[in-house]
Each structure stands twice: as structure tokens, then as C-alpha cells.
Amino acid sequence: MADFHPADLPVIGPAAVGAAVPRMKGACAFAVRSEVLGFRVGLSTRSRVAILLDASPLDSDYSMIRISASRSLQCLVFLSLGSPLLAGVLPVAFQTGSTVVDQGDPRATITVHEAMHHLGDSKVENWPDGVPNDPEGKQLEFSFDAKRSDELRCFVIRHHHVDNDWDILLNGKKVALLRRRNELGDYLYPISGRAFVDGKNTMAIVPRKPTDDITVGRVRLYVRPLREALRLGVVEVRVRDEAQRAIPARITITDEHGNLPEVYFADSDSSAARPGIVYTTADAQRFELPAGKYQVDVSRGSEWSRASANIDVEAAGTSGLTLSLRHEVDTTGFVAADTHIHTYEFSGHGDASLVERLVTLAGEGVELAISTDHNHNIDYRPEQARLGLSEYYTSVVGNEVTTSMGHFNAFPLDPKDKVPEHRLADWIKVVDGIRAKGARVVILNHPRWPDIEKGPFGRFRLNRLSGERASGPRRLTFDAMELVNATTKMEDPLFLFRDWFALLNHGETVLAVGSSDSHTVGDPVGQGRTYVPSKTDDPARIDVDAACDAFKKGRTTIGMGIFCDLRVGEDATCGDTFTVLDRRVAVRLRVAAPSWVRPRLAHVFVNGVSKASRELAGADGATDTWLDFEVETAPHDGWLVCVVTGDPIREPFWKTLNGYTLAATNPVWLDVDGTPGYSNPLATAEQLLARVGKKPERVAKALARVDDAVAIQALSLVRTSFPRENRYEAFASFVDAMGPDVSVAQRYLATLVEPEPAKAEPAKTAPAKPRPAKK
Numbered sequence: 001m002a003d004f005h006p007a008d009l010p011v012i013g014p015a016a017v018g019a020a021v022p023r024m025k026g027a028c029a030f031a032v033r034s035e036v037l038g039f040r041v042g043l044s045t046r047s048r049v050a051i052l053l054d055a056s057p058l059d060s061d062y063s064m065i066r067i068s069a070s071r072s073l074q075c076l077v078f079l080s081l082g083s084p085l086l087a088g089v090l091p092v093a094f095q096t097g098s099t100v101v102d103q104g105d106p107r108a109t110i111t112v113h114e115a116m117h118h119l120g121d122s123k124v125e126n127w128p129d130g131v132p133n134d135p136e137g138k139q140l141e142f143s144f145d146a147k148r149s150d151e152l153r154c155f156v157i158r159h160h161h162v163d164n165d166w167d168i169l170l171n172g173k174k175v176a177l178l179r180r181r182n183e184l185g186d187y188l189y190p191i192s193g194r195a196f197v198d199g200k201n202t203m204a205i206v207p208r209k210p211t212d213d214i215t216v217g218r219v220r221l222y223v224r225p226l227r228e229a230l231r232l233g234v235v236e237v238r239v240r241d242e243a244q245r246a247i248p249a250r251i252t253i254t255d256e257h258g259n260l261p262e263v264y265f266a267d268s269d270s271s272a273a274r275p276g277i278v279y280t281t282a283d284a285q286r287f288e289l290p291a292g293k294y295q296v297d298v299s300r301g302s303e304w305s306r307a308s309a310n311i312d313v314e315a316a317g318t319s320g321l322t323l324s325l326r327h328e329v330d331t332t333g334f335v336a337a338d339t340h341i342h343t344y345e346f347s348g349h350g351d352a353s354l355v356e357r358l359v360t361l362a363g364e365g366v367e368l369a370i371s372t373d374h375n376h377n378i379d380y381r382p383e384q385a386r387l388g389l390s391e392y393y394t395s396v397v398g399n400e401v402t403t404s405m406g407h408f409n410a411f412p413l414d415p416k417d418k419v420p421e422h423r424l425a426d427w428i429k430v431v432d433g434i435r436a437k438g439a440r441v442v443i444l445n446h447p448r449w450p451d452i453e454k455g456p457f458g459r460f461r462l463n464r465l466s467g468e469r470a471s472g473p474r475r476l477t478f479d480a481m482e483l484v485n486a487t488t489k490m491e492d493p494l495f496l497f498r499d500w501f502a503l504l505n506h507g508e509t510v511l512a513v514g515s516s517d518s519h520t521v522g523d524p525v526g527q528g529r530t531y532v533p534s535k536t537d538d539p540a541r542i543d544v545d546a547a548c549d550a551f552k553k554g555r556t557t558i559g560m561g562i563f564c565d566l567r568v569g570e571d572a573t574c575g576d577t578f579t580v581l582d583r584r585v586a587v588r589l590r591v592a593a594p595s596w597v598r599p600r601l602a603h604v605f606v607n608g609v610s611k612a613s614r615e616l617a618g619a620d621g622a623t624d625t626w627l628d629f630e631v632e633t634a635p636h637d638g639w640l641v642c643v644v645t646g647d648p649i650r651e652p653f654w655k656t657l658n659g660y661t662l663a664a665t666n667p668v669w670l671d672v673d674g675t676p677g678y679s680n681p682l683a684t685a686e687q688l689l690a691r692v693g694k695k696p697e698r699v700a701k702a703l704a705r706v707d708d709a710v711a712i713q714a715l716s717l718v719r720t721s722f723p724r725e726n727r728y729e730a731f732a733s734f735v736d737a738m739g740p741d742v743s744v745a746q747r748y749l750a751t752l753v754e755p756e757p758a759k760a761e762p763a764k765t766a767p768a769k770p771r772p773a774k775k
Contacts, residue, residue, distance in 0.1 A: 336368065421433045
């Protein structure tokens, strides 16, 4: 029940109780929890509708008792003192720039406070709405005239960057919490009319912790019933597959201007709703919209088609749609995994409750879901079973082990066990501690977040040519790193691949993973994903141990809108070692995407160098093609990786943060030199220097016979053989002695720092605001 808070519950009058109570079925089970807020007694369905009852006040705390009944109705009982009524917040938000008054009848609203204010304790540059950079205070209070009523009233409050708890007080009583939203918008807060008094009323917005800087103001009050004031009409959508069976999906609604409109009365156990978005697992999904013309899109992640229709919603009317989706990308033999998933409930930021997260996973076609809330071992399975969603995906308990030096996703873990130690700054000790808790797979998350310089690889001064680090762990003991993270800004699609290629050349066996890192309902979970080989295509029966083996052996591929598969020679694929004859390699790359994604360019990389590329012709319909390449290798061992890039998705049903879609393989290890097994470029360089020594002229001749990957590793070994106190100068002299023809040595020298630091600089503390997106 941690996903419920009284401030999340809109209110109906007591007359609804008689109609609701008879719907309850089955035995009741109770769970009790207390927090500081004031409420009376309320009854709520999982659609988050609270029903007021009369009760005597007891004290200033409330207890919330959940009475589990059927899926059609469950109860919440609030016992409290200090507030004569229950008041709550609809889980809806107005998008930036929208005006609530324009959505309904202007005569139904009054402005109770016009100005915008900066509240908090810190100076913040470039606030929206022209509010001052310096805070004006730590709370806001104002008065207005109104009348007490038995009808539901609604405040509309404009605010921005609300991260912590802010109480809304009306006439000294707590009636709601500000919605935790970073987006600037006008947010709706239904309040019982009995919270008002005839004449002068006082409203206050008060932080529980005064360290959160926000903008807030432009408060308006609806004085008519909500459905009448907003002229709402009912929309009913059914989503079907090719066999006309109901399937989970995402419903995206846009108005005539392409904006995401407010969506009302959509929340239930079978759905998750935000402005312009409703995820559904129901046979028929109902919600309400203000009267007007809309486009409705339905989708189900990157393996399925998209369907669209236009509707004209009339006030107090009902519009119905049935839309069908096709499974356009055949991924037989693979399951789609998202290794990086969050809830607000346990991570403390974002906006997706546990129930909403489970619904969105089904709606985006994720088949292997790893729970990774920050420093929590969360088991989705009990709630997943209660919601009837177990058939759609296999859940695995994981954890985003969040340290001061980086974040690691780890799975599987025991939900009853203590979480892995996360207060260490030593990566090797952190990873060892994670594995001691039973985790078989450990992944380094978003290695360049919050930005290129401040992320772990930036702080450790990763050399993007050689794979060396000026500081940080002496070896990398995690299994994989995120090369696709759909909610992290990375303008160059190949930037992280260059980091990865350098690490592979430096002898690190780090593999590729794709994920969404979704914290919200709106950011599609599974937008970034990892495709894992599986003996079953039944998402409810995935072998988790076999999936972990596939992650650790690099038998997976990654995708963000595009699926790929690889064959080298006859049947070698990702994670295999392939023996090369005559330095020629036949490569077959499968590229597949739904009809709304357009792949554009495929590359074949050997030891980090593009050896072949192919443009993909644009065509109507889904993409599913095998591309054939013949690639020449170096005279020594190496590795081969394929990367596909495509057009971004700009439409809101699956909008990509970055300007591309993408797919990539894990390496195939190439055995070229005739000795058994694969030797990485660093090991090959060590063997080369053991044969030729370290005289500049002999090294120069030897480097002419190897590729750049091995040459750079050899130069790195020479450089680190000099004493640290004059290492840069000594190596620069060595490069000069090699002669002007060894351009690779000059390129490598240009990447070095002069003088090289003996220790890492301490990480800089970023200002509280403006903040990067939380991870």
C-alpha cells in the first residue's frame, strides 16, 4: 500500500457509499500504517476515489487500513483528528503552457491568487514564469472569499520542480499535498466544498523540509462540479491483437494542437494514467476527456505496430474505439528484458507507483523485468499475481546499488536479505559485496551520467583511445555496462560505444546492455531493452538462471526501437569464438523494426574500427532483412561488433529523448592467429613487446604489422613502464624517437594529460538546482 497517499485520492460525497459497499466481495485483510496528516474516514476503490463518511476526530495522526476485497473494489479507511474532512488530489496534470480556464467554462472559475513565487532556500537561475532567482520565502499564504458547499471543488495550482512534500492547508487544515512533478504545469486538486467557510478563507502552501526550491502560484478555483465545468465526455478504447484478443497496451491521446490533454477518471488496477497517456490491461479501458477533437494512438513497445484513430468527444457523451495491433517484429528465440526499472514508491522520485509500473511493463511488451529501485530489493511477483499480470512477463528481484561513485544494477537478489552495501567508494569492494549477496549479473549504469565529465568514466579520466583510467578501480569486475539508457541524454549514438571499444581493446571483458531507466509512467519502460536468448517464448516461464548465463556470456543484443541478430561464418553468434581463415570473415546481420521505426545505417566494427557499413533503404511497412558483409581482419585476434542506427521517434506515443533509434550486438571473438582461443589486443601487445623489446625503432617497425588497437595497447605498455614522476616527458621523447611515420603514436600522445595526475580529483558537488534528471 505504499503507493497510496491520501493526497492522491479525489473525493466524492457520502451519497456514493450506499452504491459502492454492496460491490465488495470476499474476506477482508487489514494492514495498518500511520503518517502525519488529518483525515476522517474514507472508502476508496483502486481507481483512487475516496468517499467521505462521518467520524469523530481522534488525534493529529491518521491510520490507513487497507481492506482487500475483489479487484472491483478495495477499501481504505482513514481515522484522524485535526481535519473535519478528507481531501485529495486527482492523479492528473496539465501540461506546460496549458490553461485550465481555457479547457472549460471560464464562468466556472475564480482566480484566488495570480502571482507566481519562488519558495525555498537557494538561489536558482532562469526560473520559468519570470519568478525571481532568490527565494521570496519558505512558504506561501494568501486569503480569498468563497462559500462553504456540499459540492466538490477543485483548485488549479501552477507549479514547477516539486521534489519533496509540500502541504496544502485550507483554513489551517491539511487538505492535500502538492504533486511531486518536475514539469512546469497547472495541476488539479479536488477539495470538498465543506473545507471552505463563508467569507474569508486562508490558503497556505508549506514545506515539510524547507530545502526544496519550487515555483508556485496562479491559483484558481472551480466553483462548479468538475464534469460540468470541464465538459467531460467518456471515451472507451479496446485494444486487440491479430486474433482479436484483448492485449495490454499504451493509449496516447493528443489534441488538435498535438498537445497531451488532461485525462480524467482512468486510474484503476488495470491502468496507469498521466496527461495524454493511459496504459491499459483491461478488456475495455474507459476514461474521460474535455469535449473536443483528438487523435488516439495505441502501441505496445517496439515489436508491435501502431494504430491510430480520430475521435470527437462530446460533453456528457460516450465515444468508443476498437484498435488492433500486429506483432511486426519476430523475435522467436529471444525475450525482451529491461534491466533498469524504477518506482516512486521505493526509489523516492519519478511518479510511477508499483501498480502503475506493473501495468506499464505489460503495456510495453517487456518480457523479463528486473526490479531495480535504489538500494531496495523489491519483489514484483506478489502484486503482479494479484493484478493478474503474471502471464505477460517474468519478474526478477534486483537492486540499483547506488554509490557515491556510480550506480550498479544487480540481480537476482533475495527480497528478504539485507541490501548490498552501498556506502563504499571502492568499486571492487562494492561489486564483491553485491556478488556475496547472490547476484549473478552486475551492470554499470549510465557511465557518463549526469554528464560526460561528471559521470564515472569522466571522473576516472577514461582514455577513449586506449581504455586506460587515470584513477578509479585497477580492474573492472562488473559484467556489463549500459550502452543504451533511454532516459539519459546522449546526443552522439556512438559516444558510449567508443568508451566500450576502448575498454574491450584494453582487455576488459565488459558486455553491452540496453535499458529504459524509466522512473515515470510517461517514459516508456522497455524503450531501451536487452534481447536475451531463451528456449521458451512464453514470457511467464523464462528460465532466469539461463538468462543470467546469457548476460554473463554476452549472448545478448540490445535495442532501442530496432532488433538485430548476428551470424559470423555459418553459425557463430554473440559471445562465440570464431576461427578465421585467410583473414576474411562473412558476416550476416539481421535488422528488424516495426513499421513506425526507420533503421538507416549498419556498421561492422572490428577492434573498434568500422570495417564495413551499409545504408538501409527506407520502405513502407516493417523492416526485416539480413545484410551480408565480407570483412577483412588484422593478422592477429580481435573482436567484431555490429551497430545499427535509425531515425528518432518524435511523436508522443513513443518519443525518444535522443535523436536516434539503435540496435547493437555483443562481440564475436575472432581467433585469427592460429593459436587456440581468443587473445585481446592488450594481451597481443604484451606478446609483441616481449618479442621486440622497447627500443623506439624496433617498436615502430612492429606496430606497422598490427592494427591500431594493438598498436595503442603496446604504446600504453611502453608509457606505463616509465617512472610516474617524469612519465609524460619520457614517453613524449620515446614517440619522437619512433619517427614521423608512426601517426598512431602521435594520436595516442595527444590523448594524454600533461602532467598526469597522481590521484583523482575529488568529485565536484553539483548545485541543488538546476538538477539533472534523477537516476
